[in-house]
Amino acid sequence: MRDGGRVSAAIEVLTEIEARHFPVKMALKRWGEAARYAGSKDRAFVSGLVLDALRRKRSLGWMMGDASPRGVVLGVLAFTWAWTPERIAEAAAEEHGFGPLTEAERERLSNPVSLDGAPAPVVGDYPDWLEERLIRTLGADQTVEMRALSERAPVDLRVNTLKTDAERAAKALAPIHAAPAGILPNAFRIPAPAAADRTPSVEAVPAFSKGWFEVQDLGSQIAAAVAGEVKGKQVLDFCAGGGGKTLALAAAMGNSGQIFAHDADARRLADTIRRGQRAGVRNLQIRSPIEATPLKGLEGKIDVVFVDAPCTGAGTWRRHPDAKWRLSPDQLAKRQIEQDSVLEDAATFVKAGGRMVYVTCSLLTDENEDRVAGFLERHPEFTVKPIALPGVEQHVTPEGYLRLSPYRAGTDGFFAAVLERSTYTP
Numbered sequence: 104m105r106d107g108g109r110v111s112a113a114i115e116v117l118t119e120i121e122a123r124h125f126p127v128k129m130a131l132k133r134w135g136e137a138a139r140y141a142g143s144k145d146r147a148f149v150s151g152l153v154l155d156a157l158r159r160k161r162s163l164g165w166m167m168g169d170a171s172p173r174g175v176v177l178g179v180l181a182f183t184w185a186w187t188p189e190r191i192a193e194a195a196a197e198e199h200g201f202g203p204l205t206e207a208e209r210e211r212l213s214n215p216v217s218l219d220g221a222p223a224p225v226v227g228d229y230p231d232w233l234e235e236r237l238i239r240t241l242g243a244d245q246t247v248e249m250r251a252l253s254e255r256a257p258v259d260l261r262v263n264t265l266k267t268d269a270e271r272a273a274k275a276l277a278p279i280h281a282a283p284a285g286i287l288p289n290a291f292r293i294p295a296p297a298a299a300d301r302t303p304s305v306e307a308v309p310a311f312s313k314g315w316f317e318v319q320d321l322g323s324q325i326a327a328a329v330a331g332e333v334k335g336k337q338v339l340d341f342c343a344g345g346g347g348k349t350l351a352l353a354a355a356m357g358n359s360g361q362i363f364a365h366d367a368d369a370r371r372l373a374d375t376i377r378r379g380q381r382a383g384v385r386n387l388q389i390r391s392p393i394e395a396t397p398l399k400g401l402e403g404k405i406d407v408v409f410v411d412a413p414c415t416g417a418g419t420w421r422r423h424p425d426a427k428w429r430l431s432p433d434q435l436a437k438r439q440i441e442q443d444s445v446l447e448d449a450a451t452f453v454k455a456g457g458r459m460v461y462v463t464c465s466l467l468t469d470e471n472e473d474r475v476a477g478f479l480e481r482h483p484e485f486t487v488k489p490i491a492l493p494g495v496e497q498h499v500t501p502e503g504y505l506r507l508s509p510y511r512a513g514t515d516g517f518f519a520a521v522l523e524r525s526t527y528t529p
Contacts, residue, residue, distance in 0.1 A: 104145040106193075107200025110176060112138065112145075113152040114201055117172035120157075120425065127157060127425040147301040155179045157424035158253045161225045166215035167208070173201065174208075181212045184298040188212040228253045229427055240468045244510065248466070251510035255295035256421035258302050259514075261319045262289035264354050265383045267310070275310035279303035284321050286494040286512075287328060292321065314381040319347050322418070322507045322514030326462045327351035327409075329490050329505055329519045336406035338362040339398075341449040346375030348411055348462075353384040363405075365390040365398060398452065403527045405452040407460065412442045414463040414470050418516020421509060435469060442474045450482060455527040458488060461520045466508060471518035475504070479522070488521040 104112075112134060120130045131150055135141065141149070156163070156175045163178030164170030180186040191212060192204050204212070224231045227249030241248045260281060262272040269289050273281075276291055280303065284292035296302050305311055305318055327348045330338075333356045340349045343364035353362050362384075364375050369391045379387045390397040415438050420427045446461065453459050461478075463470050479485055489503030498507055505519040 104141055104148075105197050105199065106190075107195060107197030109145055109148045110152065110180070110194055111199060111201040112141075112149045113156065114172045114176050116149065116153050117156055117176065120153075121172060124429070126429075127153060127423075144301075148299045151296075151299055151301075152176060152179060152184075154424055155183050155255070157428065158255075158421070159183065159228050160428070161228045162218060162221070162253075165218060165221050165225050167211045168216055169208070169211070176201075177204075177208060177212065178215075182215065226250070230430070232432055233427075233430075236467055236469060240466055241508075248508055248510045251508070252418075252420050252466075252516065253424070254421060254509065256320075256509075256515070257295045258293040258305065259284055259319060259321045259324070260291040260293070260305065260316045261324050261351060261354075262291065262316050263314055263350070263382050264289060265358060266313065267315045272310070272315055275308060275315060279305065279308060286321065287324055290321050290324050291316070312381070314383055317347065317350055317378070317382070319351065320419075320515045322512065322517040323347060323464070324351060325492070325495060325507060325514065326411075326460075326505070326517050326519045328355070329492050329495075329521060330355075330407050330409055330460045331458070331521070333407055334359050336360045337401075337404060338407045338409065339401065339405045339449075339452055340364045340409045340411070341452075342366055342411045342413065342445065343375055344368075344371045344411065346372075346378050348409060349375055349387070350378060350382050350384065352407075352409060353379070353382070353387060356386060358383075358385045360406075361386050361388060363388045363390050363398070363401065365392070367392055369393050401452050403452065403454050403529060405454055406457045408449050408453050408457070409460045409462070410445055410449045411462045412445050412470075412474075414438055414442065414465040415467065417465040417467050417470075418508065418518075419464050421515065435467070439469060439474065442470060443477060446474065446478045447481075450478075450485070450524075453485075453524045453527070455524055457524050459485070459522045459524070461522065463518050464515055465518065466516040471506075471520075472502070472504065475520045475522070484526050484528075485522045485524050488523040490519065490521055 116130045116134050156179050160175045163175045167174040167178045180191050218226050237245050262269050281291040281293045284290040343349045343366045349364045366372050487503045490499050490505045507514045507517040
């Protein structure tokens with residue numbers, strides 16, 4: 104495909120997302136199935152253009168004076184990908200291009216509307232209804248934080264210490280230009296690709312199939328690490344999902360003690376089993392909801408209960424930019440109810456002297472501090488244990504919670520609280 108056809112395809116995908124409210128993955132899949140002629144580079148180009156348009160659709164629409172899929176895509180090409188107006192015009196005029204540029208488009212490509220004086224949700228690329236919540240959470244850093252959340256994300260990797268060490272992993276990862284990510288000794292990072300470029304294939308590295316490393320955002324790795332000392336402990340990953348944090352905890356345990364993986368959706372646990380085998384985890388028990396009482400017998404016996412709670416994902420919008428445009432106040436309210444319920448259920452398994460780690464990948468106080476505060480009011484037997492993980496001191500709040508964000512930490516947005524239990528009453 105030539106550039107004009109690729110750009111036209113991106114406009115088509117965005118139009119379908121807007122008209123039918125499809126998730127971006129589904130819309131791209133539908134286009135890919137219909138475009139059998141498209142090669143891997145074509146698909147990477149279209150996918151990258153669509154995602155960049157969704158990341159900054161309000162600010163780019165403002166700059167172009169046109170918030171339509173076509174207007175936003177032209178904005179990406181000019182102001183994110185640094186295409187010249189001449190190159191854009193050439194692509195537009197190609198046989199399978201997206202049609203000649205209008206005079207208004209030519210003018211805006213050369214003289215975009217300034218963002219000075221634009222409303223904060225336009226500058227920060229988020230829905231209007233979130234503004235008060237984001238001001239409450241981010242304060243004076245609101246604009247820069249949200250701009251950072253509208254950029255491309257790197258690919259982070261966690262070295263699996265059950266199979267190798269950081270030094271050996273570094274050599275294996277050198278061909279894909281992964282380098283130490285900082286903060287944690289076993290975290291590596293592949294920088295976000297530029298413009299139409301693709302991120303190197305992690306799965307193509309031979310060491311990946313050997314279980315030497317896992318793809319996991321640095322923020323997620325840090326969130327798992329705040330669980331503290333887990334060697335020889337009884338650990339329950341209450342919302343294990345696909346097992347990313349389960350495997351991180353298992354590696355920290357060094358195959359000692361016992362880790363139980365549970366999730367409300369049995370289908371998600373299938374990945375945990377497969378990934379655990381590849382990673383060499385030998386102390387893992389899957390507790391599937393297929394069973395009537397999958398966690399029976401664990402009440403009041405667990406040293407560390409890890410709760411990666413269901414949330415809006417409002418810290419992962421770099422990777423899932425369509426999610427911020429689909430999020431609604433009703434969905435946020437539903438998540439808060441689910442979070443309160445999960446905390447209540449998970450607390451049942453924490454033994455006296457044990458701790459519960461509450462984690463979300465959201466920046467919103469509504470899902471984080473508010474949920475913890477409500478739980479502590481209902482459960483005076485729990486108290487906050489201030490997070491004391493070396494390297495993250497600047498990201499610990501006065502209350503002792505962990506807050507990570509793309510702007511401040513270079514990670515996805517994460518929140519974590521460690522709650523210690525003093526007594527247990529069946």
